[in-house]
Structure formats: structure tokens, C-alpha cells
Amino acid sequence: MKKIILGGLALIALAATLQSALPKGDDIITKEDGMTVVNTTELGKDVVGYVATTPLKIYIQKNKVVKVEALKNQETPKYFVKVKKQLLDKWNDKKVSEAAKMKVDGVTGATFSSDAVIKNVQLGLEYYQKNK
Numbered sequence: 001m002k003k004i005i006l007g008g009l010a011l012i013a014l015a016a017t018l019q020s021a022l023p024k025g026d027d028i029i030t031k032e033d034g035m036t037v038v039n040t041t042e043l044g045k046d047v048v049g050y051v052a053t054t055p056l057k058i059y060i061q062k063n064k065v066v067k068v069e070a071l072k073n074q075e076t077p078k079y080f081v082k083v084k085k086q087l088l089d090k091w092n093d094k095k096v097s098e099a100a101k102m103k104v105d106g107v108t109g110a111t112f113s114s115d116a117v118i119k120n121v122q123l124g125l126e127y128y129q130k131n132k
Contacts, residue, residue: 029131035061036132038124041071047123049075049116056117058091058124065091065099068121079110083117091121100125 030037040047041055048054052074059066068088073080086107091099100122106114 026131028127032059035059035066036128038128039071040120040124043123043127044116044120047116047119048112049073050079050110050112051075054080054113054116054120056120056124058121058128060096060128063096065094065096065125067092068117070117075113080113082107082110083113087114087117091125096125096128100129 028039028042030039036059038058038060039055040058041053044053044055054073054075055071057069057071059069068091070080070084070088075083087104090104091102094102104118104121106118
């Protein structure tokens with residue numbers, strides 16, 4: 001009887017391990033308000049600004065960037081507000097292929113944060129092009 005119970009428990013443990021190893025659904029590209037949204041939280045997990053990562057949502061409709069939105073981050077608010085005001089709209093109304101290749105200047109005084117945002121946009125748009 002003990003062997004049957006131990007064997008059953010071993011099978012349950014194995015099944016749980018295999019289930020956790022299966023790939024999760026793609027939460028990087030989703031739909032929101034009729035637009036395709038690329039979330040760079042996972043894509044840009046190694047892209048660090050001045051303090052930490054700078055995740056974004058990139059809204060795309062009809063193969064054009066509608067807007068880039070900053071998600072919650074740990075960057076210094078005083079400087080990141082400059083990035084939000086001066087940088088995030090640079091890709092608006094551009095075709096995805098054009099926006100992905102753009103050379104965008106960072107914001108003076110917020111260089112690390114700017115570089116991280118630019119890299120996140122590039123990663124997000126490249127991912128979109130490969131997976132749309």
C-alpha cells in the first residue's frame with residue numbers, strides 16, 4: 001500500500017514539475033481598445049536606466065505606432081518626467097518598420113533613462129515585426 005501511495009505522490013510531483021516547465025502564453029503582445037499593444041516588461045528585463053528597468057507599452061494600429069506609454073518604474077521622477085514629455089512621442093504616427101530603425105536622441109539630463117526607453121522601443125517594435 002505504501003508503494004502505491006508513494007508512486008502516486010511521485011507522479012503528482014512529476015506532473016506539477018512538467019506543468020510549470022511548459023511555456024506560458026505570450027503576454028508581450030495583447031489587444032487593447034482595438035489596438036495591438038506590445039509590453040516590454042519581459043523583453044526589456046535586462047535593459048536598465050539610471051536606477052532600474054523602464055518598461056513600456058507600445059500601442060500599434062494599422063501598422064503604425066499610436067503611442068508609447070511608460071509603465072511603473074523606479075527611475076528618478078524628476079528626470080523621468082523629462083523623458084516622458086520629450087521622448088515618448090517621437091515614434092507616434094510612424095510606420096512600425098520606420099520607427100524600429102529611427103535614431104532618436106536622448107534627453108539631456110536623463111541620458112541613462114532615455115537610452116533605456118529607446119532600447120525598449122526598439123526591442124518592442126522588433127518583437128512586433130517578428131510575431132505579429
